Amino acid sequence: MTYLENLGINAKKAEASIRSISEKKKNDALAAIADILTENADKIIAANAADLENARRNNMSDAMTDRLRLDKKRIEAIAEGVRYVAELPDPVGRILSEKTLPNGLNIRKISVPLGVIGIIFESRPNVTVDAAALCLKSGNVSVLRGGSDAISSNKCLVDLMRLALEKNGINKDVICLVEDTSREAVNDFMKLNRYIDVLIPRGGHGLIQNAVNNSTIPVIQTGEGNCSVYVDASADIGKAVDIVDNGKTQRPSVCNAIENVLVHRDAAEKFLSALEKRWSGKVKIFGDRRTSEYIKIDREATEEDYKTEFLDYMIAVKTVDSLEEAVDFINRCGTKHSECIVTENQDNAARFQREVDAAAVYVNASTRFTDGGEFGLGAEIGISTQKLHARGPMGLEEMTSYKYLINGSGQIRK
Amino acid sequence: MTYLENLGINAKKAEASIRSISEKKKNDALAAIADILTENADKIIAANAADLENARRNNMSDAMTDRLRLDKKRIEAIAEGVRYVAELPDPVGRILSEKTLPNGLNIRKISVPLGVIGIIFESRPNVTVDAAALCLKSGNVSVLRGGSDAISSNKCLVDLMRLALEKNGINKDVICLVEDTSREAVNDFMKLNRYIDVLIPRGGHGLIQNAVNNSTIPVIQTGEGNCSVYVDASADIGKAVDIVDNGKTQRPSVCNAIENVLVHRDAAEKFLSALEKRWSGKVKIFGDRRTSEYIKIDREATEEDYKTEFLDYMIAVKTVDSLEEAVDFINRCGTKHSECIVTENQDNAARFQREVDAAAVYVNASTRFTDGGEFGLGAEIGISTQKLHARGPMGLEEMTSYKYLINGSGQIRK
Numbered sequence: 019m020t021y022l023e024n025l026g027i028n029a030k031k032a033e034a035s036i037r038s039i040s041e042k043k044k045n046d047a048l049a050a051i052a053d054i055l056t057e058n059a060d061k062i063i064a065a066n067a068a069d070l071e072n073a074r075r076n077n078m079s080d081a082m083t084d085r086l087r088l089d090k091k092r093i094e095a096i097a098e099g100v101r102y103v104a105e106l107p108d109p110v111g112r113i114l115s116e117k118t119l120p121n122g123l124n125i126r127k128i129s130v131p132l133g134v135i136g137i138i139f140e141s142r143p144n145v146t147v148d149a150a151a152l153c154l155k156s157g158n159v160s161v162l163r164g165g166s167d168a169i170s171s172n173k174c175l176v177d178l179m180r181l182a183l184e185k186n187g188i189n190k191d192v193i194c195l196v197e198d199t200s201r202e203a204v205n206d207f208m209k210l211n212r213y214i215d216v217l218i219p220r221g222g223h224g225l226i227q228n229a230v231n232n233s234t235i236p237v238i239q240t241g242e243g244n245c246s247v248y249v250d251a252s253a254d255i256g257k258a259v260d261i262v263d264n265g266k267t268q269r270p271s272v273c274n275a276i277e278n279v280l281v282h283r284d285a286a287e288k289f290l291s292a293l294e295k296r297w298s299g300k301v302k303i304f305g306d307r308r309t310s311e312y313i314k315i316d317r318e319a320t321e322e323d324y325k326t327e328f329l330d331y332m333i334a335v336k337t338v339d340s341l342e343e344a345v346d347f348i349n350r351c352g353t354k355h356s357e358c359i360v361t362e363n364q365d366n367a368a369r370f371q372r373e374v375d376a377a378a379v380y381v382n383a384s385t386r387f388t389d390g391g392e393f394g395l396g397a398e399i400g401i402s403t404q405k406l407h408a409r410g411p412m413g414l415e416e417m418t419s420y421k422y423l424i425n426g427s428g429q430i431r432k
Numbered sequence: 433m434t435y436l437e438n439l440g441i442n443a444k445k446a447e448a449s450i451r452s453i454s455e456k457k458k459n460d461a462l463a464a465i466a467d468i469l470t471e472n473a474d475k476i477i478a479a480n481a482a483d484l485e486n487a488r489r490n491n492m493s494d495a496m497t498d499r500l501r502l503d504k505k506r507i508e509a510i511a512e513g514v515r516y517v518a519e520l521p522d523p524v525g526r527i528l529s530e531k532t533l534p535n536g537l538n539i540r541k542i543s544v545p546l547g548v549i550g551i552i553f554e555s556r557p558n559v560t561v562d563a564a565a566l567c568l569k570s571g572n573v574s575v576l577r578g579g580s581d582a583i584s585s586n587k588c589l590v591d592l593m594r595l596a597l598e599k600n601g602i603n604k605d606v607i608c609l610v611e612d613t614s615r616e617a618v619n620d621f622m623k624l625n626r627y628i629d630v631l632i633p634r635g636g637h638g639l640i641q642n643a644v645n646n647s648t649i650p651v652i653q654t655g656e657g658n659c660s661v662y663v664d665a666s667a668d669i670g671k672a673v674d675i676v677d678n679g680k681t682q683r684p685s686v687c688n689a690i691e692n693v694l695v696h697r698d699a700a701e702k703f704l705s706a707l708e709k710r711w712s713g714k715v716k717i718f719g720d721r722r723t724s725e726y727i728k729i730d731r732e733a734t735e736e737d738y739k740t741e742f743l744d745y746m747i748a749v750k751t752v753d754s755l756e757e758a759v760d761f762i763n764r765c766g767t768k769h770s771e772c773i774v775t776e777n778q779d780n781a782a783r784f785q786r787e788v789d790a791a792a793v794y795v796n797a798s799t800r801f802t803d804g805g806e807f808g809l810g811a812e813i814g815i816s817t818q819k820l821h822a823r824g825p826m827g828l829e830e831m832t833s834y835k836y837l838i839n840g841s842g843q844i845r846k
Contacts, residue, residue, distance in 0.1 A: 034763065038786045117808060123797055125807060132819050133789070211644060215819055230625060231648050236820045257842035264844035349448065371837045372452045375547075383537055383840030392845070393539060393836070394531060405546050405629055405833035406650045407821040419819035422807070423785045426797030428671035430678035431806070 026213030032191035048104035050182040065174035109414040131157030133215035156417040166199035208233035240400030243273030243355035250361035251284040308337035356385035377410035440627030446605035462518035464596040466511040479588035523828040545571030547629035570831040580613035622647035654814030657687030657769035664775035665698040722751035770799035791824035
């Protein structure tokens with residue numbers, strides 16, 4: 019038996035053991051996890067130091083190294099996050115519908131955990147604890163596969179969480195770590211559909227496409243966001259500049275930041291000059307020829323630019339002739355994440371919302387609001403950009419499935 | 433460009449064209465489809481004759497040939513089915529939730545079509561029309577890949593449906609048929625994730641496993657049913673015999689028929705002798721040694737038998753020592769479809785429903801009720817045995833996704 023298969027078998031066993039776990043037991047375990055992490059901050063920092071030393075040897079960029087770093091304050095913040103998850107409503111056991119048929123059969127549809135959730139993610143060790151906590155709260159077993167950059171930190175964090183589970187009388191395999199971080203192991207991991215019910219890849223385009231093309235486990239695609247704002251002919255220019263500026267510069271590295279601006283030719287001159295004034299060089303602008311007639315562009319935009327998630331102070335701009343052209347552009351170049359129209363025309367707003375195929379379609383508001391916290395879901399495991407199961411921010415409820423419970427008194431089918 | 437890629441591109445274009453189709457237009461088109469099928473019954477019967485002639489040459493079994501045959505009455509029944517679908521409530525555009533945040537942002541979650549649905553199925557040509565009608569009603573484009581046995585019938589049926597779409601001003605590619613029924617084409621079809629949003633394989637274990645292992649399109653597994661009834665120590669023996677008999681013999685060829693019976697040792701003697709009396713040889717019984725102490729078995733049951741969907745007058749029986757053993761057996765051998773306990777003990781009933789991992793878990797009723805019609809969903813495209821997206825009978829609502837529409841007045845994130 020291979021290492022991964024053994025891991026899968028243990029995870030599946032752990033799933034059966036927590037299928038009926040009480041809300042109190044889950045919350046107690048989450049509290050214990052929060053406590054054990056803060057109590058062992060020094061140990062975690064020591065483990066993290068090995069990853070940081072390795073990062074230094076590999077010439078990791080300062081920004082990446084910073085994401086990898088754990089200190090007392092960050093560990094306390096991670097623990098606070100776990101305590102916050104414990105406070106959220108239990109998503110399991112909700113009665114989603116109930117009816118009694120004329121023959122007396124009672125049919126209840128109730129929420130249940132998905133089962134075993136595999137999560138593949140990159141460097142940030144805070145994801146390790148966050149994902150494990152959300153899975154535990156929703157009654158799911160987590161099998162975590164973080165990047166090799168954070169393996170020492172992840173081992174330490176997972177060991178501590180498993181200790182907290184054991185102390186609370188819960189099978190420790192409710193939280194599992196894939197310690198083999200080789201590329202081959204990722205590909206083998208994606209074939210464990212006998213043991214893992216759902217795979218959530220969290221990361222860049224390459225990681226997600228690898229999962230889509232090779233996983234035999236059902237995949238939920240999350241977090242690719244090539245988002246656009248369309249400034250309509252009737253747009254309020256002040257709102258448009260605010261929304262575009264907020265979407266691009268408030269936090270450029272996240273998936274709900276914008277990457278493209280489309281502007282109707284009738285609004286182009288006013289809007290573009292106002293935007294140029296607002297940014298005054300802070301953001302690199304790649305534009306089509308018509309855009310360059312109104313403002314100075316850094317270079318001409320290519321088709322590739324329009325399909326690129328810059329995640330940086332760069333934006334691709336296009337002047338369009340119609341709402342229809344904007345919708346077609348978005349449905350062709352976007353990643354079905356978050357899209358926005360700025361307009362004072364109600365018909366255009368409604369048409370844009372109807373015809374754009376994306377998880378979140380905005381009228382006159384920043385795409386930066388696409389977030390489990392902002393949407394009132396409490397927390398999120400990711401933002402789904404596919405249509406099966408869950409779309410947009412995935413909170414605890416989206417981490418459940420359901421089953422039908424049918425109670426009778428001897429009914430048979432005629 | 434390949435034949436299949438071209439088909440995919442056309443289907444995706446058709447999807448955009450019907451994204452905002454009205455309920456009336458969909459229902460008018462469904463009525464037109466029903467009419468055109470009945471008006472052209474002779475043409476359909478002629479096309480079907482070619483398939484039947486081919487079946488004869490290939491020595492197809494009588495049962496299979498009967499499933500393939502279309503006559504005036506069957507065509508009228510198919511058309512009636514389409515008219516029935518038209519009458520069902522529109523699953524698209526439902527407001528699933530709505531809230532207004534303190535900052536004034538209004539967030540609505542509304543149901544939308546999944547997009548383009550690929551369906552792979554086997555011989556029965558009635559599925560062709562049924563699936564296309566359910567997809568159209570739910571605003572989805574269907575790409576149908578039926579078996580080679582029914583290709584002449586399917587071409588005729590799809591040509592007629594596309595004619596009805598065109599006459600109603602709808603892009604005819606809203607219903608597409610994959611005319612290449614080769615094995616290679618099935619495998620290429622499963623890789624069309626750029627154009628197809630969801631793949632529903634309807635058929636046997638081999639077809640479904642091929643999709644799970646090779647599709648890059650998200651798959652919904654349907655229709656594999658290795659269902660069991662567990663007769664508890666406290667069972668009412670009369671109810672138990674009725675439920676087991678109904679589950680096995682009322683329609684043995686369907687996925688919600690039962691394939692295994694587990695009986696608690698304390699109920700074994702009474703229950704098994706009553707069952708033997710009821711069936712008196714009508715059903716072949718494969719049993720374990722303990723079962724053979726109470727009744728005559730046809731042969732000893734193997735582990736393979738317990739995992740086999742017989743779909744015939746055969747059953748595998750096992751005498752068990754406890755509820756726990758029954759639950760473990762079911763979670764190990766079942767396909768997560770429909771499972772039943774017969775018991776007068778409420779605690780055991782609740783425990784069984786909690787611990788058995790299946791789409792439908794019954795207490796004292798026949799598993800034959802797992803059906804979209806019986807559950808009040810109106811119709812069904814299949815019975816999902818997986819946990820992502822939909823579980824159990826999939827009606828029109830389960831053929832939709834959702835999107836968030838967010839309306840503001842210039843809100844930006846702080």
